[in-house]
Amino acid sequence: EDFAVRTTGIPGLGALGVTFGNIVAMDSPSSRPPGSFHWGSVMRHELSHVYTLSMTNFHVPRWFTEGVAVHEESAERPDWGDRLTPDIVIAIRDKQLLPVAELDRGFTHPKNMGQVLISYFEAGQICDFIAKQWGEAKLTEMTHAFAGTATTPDVVRQTLGIASEELDKRFLKDLESRNKAVVDNLAQWKKRAVELHELASKGQHADVIARGPAVRDLYPEFVESGSVYETIAASYTAIHNDAGAREELSRYWHAGGRSPAALKQLADLLTAAKQETEAARVLEALLYIAPLDAEVHQKLGSLYLAAKQGAPAAREFQALLAGKPVDEASAHFQLAQAYRVEGRAAQAREELLAALEIAPGFRPAQKMLLETEGVPAR
Structure with missing residues (x-):
């Protein structure tokens, strides 16, 4: 709340960082529990705002500046971007995503706080899609077009050569296709993940190790606290199978896992296995999550x-x-x-x-x- 009051004058901001022209204000790495946010990713996100806001003289729509910032988070380091959360999976399943021409409403007039986070994801995914289909240069071209105070439909037609409705159609088709398996398996994953945690709590580690991979693979993008990756690794650790724990934690890391405790354990296991170079890579990644x-x-x-x-x-x-x-x-x-x-x-x-x-x-x-x-x- 100190950060919120110092940046806006009132508590309850909820943001990790804000940009005022050429000035970036961020939560300190010590302001939240280690692993609760990716400090390096937030810094890259906010710096992106500096560029898009200054290039457009602050005329850029909210969805685009946030979308480019989210896109930039993982442009060079794929593990820096936000993961596909259950709320986002539900939004895709229930057709809750907004048309690009109306996406600003998800930030400025959300129906609930959940819609704000979903809008960040959607905006980032749209920019990812544009970069993939038309090239990174199109995002720069769109930024310059917004500087002339053009609307989103006008900029989309001017730079991409299609109507914003056509962009919506193509984007949603791609998004739904890429995430169909996770959307279809969400309910089953929830049920089986709970059952797996119950087995772990009872010390039935052999069952966790046998059943866990199938549950994990229903929703491999889920790397938040209590992930199946961590449950399987803990069971391997409990039976003193270091190789199994190392392999599972490595999967967790490559999927975007950010728990400092889990990543430090992985680094220790890699070091013990004489894989010092890989251990150093894990710890280097952890520096951007827990730099203190x-x-x-x-x-x-x-x-x-x-x-x-x-x-x-x-x-x-x-x-x-x-x-x-x-x-x-x-x-x-x-x-x-x-x-x-x-x-x-x-x-x-x-x-x-x-x-x-x-x-x-x-x-x-x-x-x-x-x-x-x-x-x-x-």
């Missing part, structure tokens, strides 16, 4: 240090120190190690002295300092 998590910086820095990659290791230990860790001496020592890998002897010496100032008896730091000074260690 000291454990993530520690794990990632250690992986890079072991791989003799000094620059990224130094970046992680610098971030760790910025967060004031409990064991500051060790963090300074690890940063010194990273600097030594980079060949930055002077900076390494400074970090060793900082470590020894905190813990004078820190033997590894003493030994490394003597080596740095060219004095044989005893």
Whole structure:
């Protein structure tokens, strides 16, 4: 609510970020529970607004600026985009999506808060569809067209060469075709997912592992809290099957899962399996979800240090120190190690002295300092 009051003057805003011209205001990564929102994705979304608003002198319709922003979230990183939630599946099933010419109403005059979120999804999907069918350049062309205060139907006809009603028709056909299986299976998935969670709560892990994949595959896009992926992985963990847990959590990550606990577990399992490069990729992705998590910086820095990659290791230990860790001496020592890998002897010496100032008896730091000074260690 502090963020809401500081940006609009009243509580209850509900947004993760807002854009005022060239200024972006966002929730801090520490403002919400880790994993509850994707900080990097929100930043990219809000920066997109800066471009579309400035290019059109604020004449762009709400659906288009939001649609381009949602499209941009996953344009370079597919795992950054929002997932297909049950509410959206129901909206597709029940034909609740608005025509593109009326889509602004979903943001400005929603029937309920759920319609706002559905409108974000629909706008993003329309922009995805336009980029796929006509090319990314068409989105830029549409942005310039909106700068002339043209209406949505006019811009669609001018840039795409079809009526907005025809765009609706083609878009819905594509959307419904791509999501037909999930829409058809939603009720069955809900019922069987509940049954699977009940089996897990009773400790019937063999049954969860046997039945889980079929339930998961009814709705593979669902990666929210309590996903079937996590339930299956937990059962593998309970019976000490690390390979099974690793494989399931990897599926979860590639499907867009964002739970910090699950992704840290996956990174640990990958590291234990000598798949350090993949473990680092998981932790790098997690940085954009939980950038203030000291454990993530520690794990990632250690992986890079072991791989003799000094620059990224130094970046992680610098971030760790910025967060004031409990064991500051060790963090300074690890940063010194990273600097030594980079060949930055002077900076390494400074970090060793900082470590020894905190813990004078820190033997590894003493030994490394003597080596740095060219004095044989005893």
